[in-house]
Amino acid sequence: MTGILRGRLVGAATGDIADGVVEFVDGRITWVGAAADHPAPERLPDAGPDLVLPGLIDLHCHGGAGFGFPNADAAGARVAAAHHRGQGSTGLLGSLVSAPPEVLVEQAAMLADLVEDGVLLGVHLEGPFINATRCGAQDPAAIIPGDPALFERIVAAARGTVRSMTLAPETAQFDELLAAMRRHGVLPSLGHTDADAATTAARIRAAAGAPITATHLFNGMPGLHHRSPGPVAACLAAAGRGDMVVELIADGVHLAPATVAMVFDTVGPDQIALVSDAMAAAGMSDGDYRLGALEVRVRDRVARLATVDGSPGAIAGGTARLLDVLRWTVREAGVPLGAAVTAATRTPARVLGLDRGTLTVGARADLLVTDQSLQPRRVFVAGTEGS
Structure with a gap:
């Protein structure tokens, strides 16, 4: 299963990214970075106000x-x-x-x-x-x-x-x-x-x-x-x-x-x-x-x-x-x-000793999307939403 999330990234290894992207495949994070640096910008969802955090x-x-x-x-x-x-x-x-x-x-x-x-x-x-x-x-x-x-x-x-x-x-x-x-x-x-x-x-x-x-x-x-x-x-x-x-x-x-x-x-x-x-x-x-x-x-x-x-x-x-x-x-x-x-x-x-808790390539794709007031919008466990 693949997925792409876009928003303000909080918890990336390089620090917060105002307009960032997290991509995941088969339960693992495969790409993290600024939307402007993504290799396939045509595949990205529109920018929005949501926050993307590690689970x-x-x-x-x-x-x-x-x-x-x-x-x-x-x-x-x-x-x-x-x-x-x-x-x-x-x-x-x-x-x-x-x-x-x-x-x-x-x-x-x-x-x-x-x-x-x-x-x-x-x-x-x-x-x-x-x-x-x-x-x-x-x-x-x-x-x-x-x-x-x-x-x-x-x-x-x-x-x-x-x-x-x-x-x-x-x-x-x-x-x-x-x-x-x-x-x-x-x-x-x-x-x-x-x-x-x-x-x-x-x-x-x-x-x-x-x-x-x-x-x-x-x-x-x-x-x-x-x-x-x-x-x-x-x-x-x-x-x-x-x-x-x-x-x-x-x-x-x-x-x-x-x-x-x-x-x-x-x-x-x-x-x-x-x-x-x-x-x-x-x-x-x-x-x-x-x-x-x-x-x-x-x-x-x-x-x-x-x-x-x-x-x-x-x-x-x-x-x-x-x-x-x-x-x-x-x-x-x-x-x-x-x-x-x-x-x-x-x-x-x-x-x-877990391989999660951070927005880093290779980490398990446990992810939380919230609005700007930190109310939950979407939850992913090993890349699967709502599991």
């Missing part, structure tokens, strides 16, 4: 369209993945939350089928080896110390499709878990932690030489304080050195605009992965939902744990899709479009 890649997503990966059956999980794909997330990790071992094994095995069918990029385990003190919207009863045997059991059930795991730097048997993750090609992601800066920095050093990320930086960890810098300082320092990629949930709920802008200015988009942390309510109206074993109430598009007295509970994931996050990052945080696109495409692709 977005979401490292952290719990569901959408009414279905959550920690709870749904295979049919529901496919609906959730399809919803995000229709909004431009051509690559998606299906994120689970801390749960009893039997549930994690069952859900990981179910999601493995979607990975093998090309619906998901892989499985992300957010827990259960995290710190209950910083559990956020996760069930503290399901959080346990690091257990390499359980990790191996889940990985086996998932048939090698686990691509990332969030764990606290202070969890038990961290070194053994890190070694097991490296053997299985699982990306370590530090988060939901109460560790100090020294402990966090030591874990980052232990993981040196291969990718490591921070799960939704700032959220699920103590705040940065000048006399108690905590994991935020260690992660920002590592990202500044190029040793870590930090996730940001830039949706207007989890982080202030100035915080997002500060991180981009401090470490740059090559060390940032914008993520949605979306849960079942993404793309849905306000109402009651679930995240794992816990009840969630969504009001004014903000998801929080339901409480007996009706008071606001912990933020329980996001209701934005990654394209919504990208749009907010540009409009509200003032991040340049090219930098924000890099953090939603090329950086997460690099972390996962």
